[in-house]
Amino acid sequence: MEIANLSKNFASIPVFEGLDLSISSGEFVCLVGGSGSGKSTLLNIVAGLDHADGGTVLAPPAAVMFQESALLPWLSAAGNISLALKFAGVPRQDRQQRTQELLNLVRLPDAGYRLVHQLSGGMQQRVALARALAQNRSLLLMDEPFSALDSITRDFLHDELEDIWRATGRTIVLVTHNVREAIRLGQRVILLASDQGSIAGEWRVSDTQRHDAVAGAALAETIRTVLHREVHGLAAVS
Ligand SMILES: Nc1ncnc2c1ncn2[C@@H]1O[C@H](COP(=O)(O)OP(=O)(O)O)[C@@H](O)[C@H]1O
Ligand SMILES: [Mg+2]
Incomplete structure (x- = not known):
């Protein structure tokens, strides 16, 4: 999946300005970001449910899953x-x-x-x-699929989704506002900026960080620091 120079506005307010993102076949990527940073908009554009205003999006046909089962x-x-x-x-x-x-x-x-x-x-x-x-479909897009569930159920589903990802070889892009969840599942975590229409940070997650609570917590703290700066930076100017 290749996104280059993507722009998207709602009522002339930009959500994305020159966003670049590439995801390899078979990769598991988690997208995090503050509320309103454009996570759902990005998935919808990749899924063909919404249109871009500029740039290019190359992606295979995708299956989509949302917070409500629908x-x-x-x-x-x-x-x-x-x-x-x-x-x-x-x-x-x-x-x-x-x-x-x-x-x-x-x-x-x-x-x-x-x-x-x-x-x-x-x-x-x-x-x-x-x-x-x-x-x-080779690409699975998941928009906060576990956010409405209790944490025990969510932990079970994390294990199951990881097994299914390994068994099926799908490319998965999962949106979550939960940094721990992103580290538990993603090989890569991408943080969408809240006000500059692009990517604010990106981290590779090692197997140790994914499965070891202490190593995972350190990375989570790093990501949360940037996330909070994004969210509070935005609050400070608005
Ligand atoms: N259909 C829409 N019409 C107008 N504005 C929208 C629409 N969908 C999203 N937006 C705006 O675009 C921004 C990004 O929204 P969204 O992608 O839903 O964010 P996230 O999923 O990260 O919370 C927000 O400011 C939101 O208000
Ligand atoms: Mg959303």
Whole structure:
């Protein structure tokens, strides 16, 4: 995915001015930034849900997942996944088996029959992830997918998402306002500036920093310092 010199305005207020960003195939990148820094706008542009005002965006077709599962409530968990398989062109006779494989992958092997309201928030996000994977696209864009969940459920889903990323080889771009989450998941953390329309910082995350609480905490502190400067710098001028 290659973004070069991206500009984007809303009502002539710039969100991005000359943003450059490249992400390699198979990479797991986390985007952090203050509220209103343009994280969702960037994902939407990459997904083709919004347009850029200038610059170039080269990205393969993406599957997108949001904070709310946006599952269809009149369908079962399996029905939601199967529908995505249908849209992805998977033949009818293969869909049931493929749906079960995806339910297994997100660790819900026995929940296919359940309606959306019979699933916990964490289970709903697992089904939404299975549905996104059903679209069979190499790029997965996730906009605060775990922000509405309790921390224990979130920790489980972090482990599962890492396993799924390794198993499927997808490129993943995940937005979060949680620096710890970004370090837990990302190979690279990118901080969007709050007022200059570009990138304020970028860090590579080592395996030690990802899995060792002490090493991770030190990096988190570094990133939080820049993030706070961004957010408070903005507050100071407005
Ligand atoms: N559809 C829209 N119309 C007008 N302004 C918008 C729209 N979407 C986002 N914005 C503005 O663009 C900026 C970036 O928003 P957003 O990408 O949602 O930020 P984030 O996801 O980082 O919180 C904010 O100032 C927001 O108010
Ligand atoms: Mg957002």
